[in-house]
Amino acid sequence: MNSIFDKGLEPTDANNATLTPLDFLARTASVYPEYPAVIHGATRRNWQQTYERCRRLASALADKGVGKGDTVAAMLPNIPPMLECHFGIPMLGAVLNALNTRLDAKAIAFMLEHGEAKVLIADREFGDVINEAVGMLDNPPQVIDVNDPEFSGAGTQVSDLDYDAFVASGDPAFDWQMPADEWDAISLCYTSGTTGNPKGVVYHHRGAYENAMGNQAVWSMGMHPVYLWTLPMFTAMAGVSPGPSPPLRVPMCACVR
Numbered sequence: 085m086n087s088i089f090d091k092g093l094e095p096t097d098a099n100n101a102t103l104t105p106l107d108f109l110a111r112t113a114s115v116y117p118e119y120p121a122v123i124h125g126a127t128r129r130n131w132q133q134t135y136e137r138c139r140r141l142a143s144a145l146a147d148k149g150v151g152k153g154d155t156v157a158a159m160l161p162n163i164p165p166m167l168e169c170h171f172g173i174p175m176l177g178a179v180l181n182a183l184n185t186r187l188d189a190k191a192i193a194f195m196l197e198h199g200e201a202k203v204l205i206a207d208r209e210f211g212d213v214i215n216e217a218v219g220m221l222d223n224p225p226q227v228i229d230v231n232d233p234e235f236s237g238a239g240t241q242v243s244d245l246d247y248d249a250f251v252a253s254g255d256p257a258f259d260w261q262m263p264a265d266e267w268d269a270i271s272l273c274y275t276s277g278t279t280g281n282p283k284g285v286v287y288h289h290r291g292a293y294e295n296a297m298g299n300q301a302v303w304s305m306g307m308h309p310v311y312l313w314t315l316p317m318f319t320a321m322a323g324v325s326p327g328p329s330p331p332l333r334v335p336m337c338a339c340v341r
Contacts, residue, residue: 102266104289105296109135109171119308122164125234129164137164140254141172147253148203148226152177155199155272157225158318159183159192159206159214165230165247166317169205174270174289175260181272182318189216195274195282201225205247207232211240218242266290273318 101107112119113135121134129137150156156173158180160166166182173180181199183192192213196204204225206214209232218224227243228250263270267288274282299305 102262102264102289103293104174104263104266104270105292106171106174106260106262106289107293108296109138116308120310122167124164127164127233134164134167136256137251138168138172138175139258139260140251140256141168142175142260143254143258144250145173145178145203145254146176146258150176150178150202153269154178154202155181157181157183157196157199157201157204159185159204159210160230160317161185161207161209161232162313162317163207163230163232163234165205165207165232168251170317174263175258177261177263177268179269179272179286181274184274184276184318185210185316187213187276189213189220191277191282192217193220194277195284196225197221197223198282198284199272199274203228205230206242207235208239208241209235209237211242214242215240263289266293 109131112121113131117132117135118130120128121131122129145156154176156169156178158166158169158173160169160182169180169182181195181201183195193216195201196217202225204214204218205228207230211229214227218227226245228245228247229241229243230247231239267290269286270289270292271287273285273287275285276282
């Protein structure tokens with residue numbers, strides 16, 4: 085039997101919003117656009133600039149045909165493009181697969197094939213292993229090279245497509261969309277495969293949002309914290325227990341920033 089409270093009190097756009105960490109970036113860029121967001125060597129960017137670069141990345145990926153449910157892999161250390169991938173890729177409804185930079189080509193090739201990666205954004209620091217990995221695939225993803233100015237090594241070029249040029253081609257005002265369902269996938273992670281092939285785990289927007297809020301409370305974060313992020317960002321997402329061979333959906337996610 086319906087109660088009086090079931091009539092005319094349904095969720096609406098005014099009182100119900102999808103939980104997603106994408107909202108964190110959009111709000112911060114709106115409220116604190118001039119506050120520093122990224123410090124990486126000589127690179128300094130505020131939140132408005134970071135937001136615009138994430139939107140440019142989403143726009144450029146959309147022009148490459150990437151859309152909802154597509155996988156975009158990233159083989160990157162803790163550099164600004166990795167941060168941009170965490171937001172720009174989900175802005176399309178696409179799924180970020182942050183690869184373990186310590187693994188060999190065979191394991192990386194398995195993840196790219198199993199996760200059906202459409203695009204791979206990779207730092208030239210890992211060019212040798214990426215070249216070997218994509219060479220094992222019948223249908224390799226489009227590779228986009230990241231040339232980090234703070235990397236002192238020679239690196240190995242994989243693609244003629246440069247990340248900064250790729251981002252620059254995108255629209256800074258790209259009209260990205262919030263996920264229609266907060267249970268939509270936001271990231272795909274893999275174990276290292278020490279007991280067999282790597283095991284995949286899927287995380288959703290709601291879980292990423294809730295875990296980020298939980299971390300903020302546990303760490304007693306105040307306003308405008310400044311901190312050095314040292315944990316590899318792929319590890320923040322990949323700290324999961326082995327599951328069955330098909331990807332396993334779990335109700336939480338390591339903090340996505």
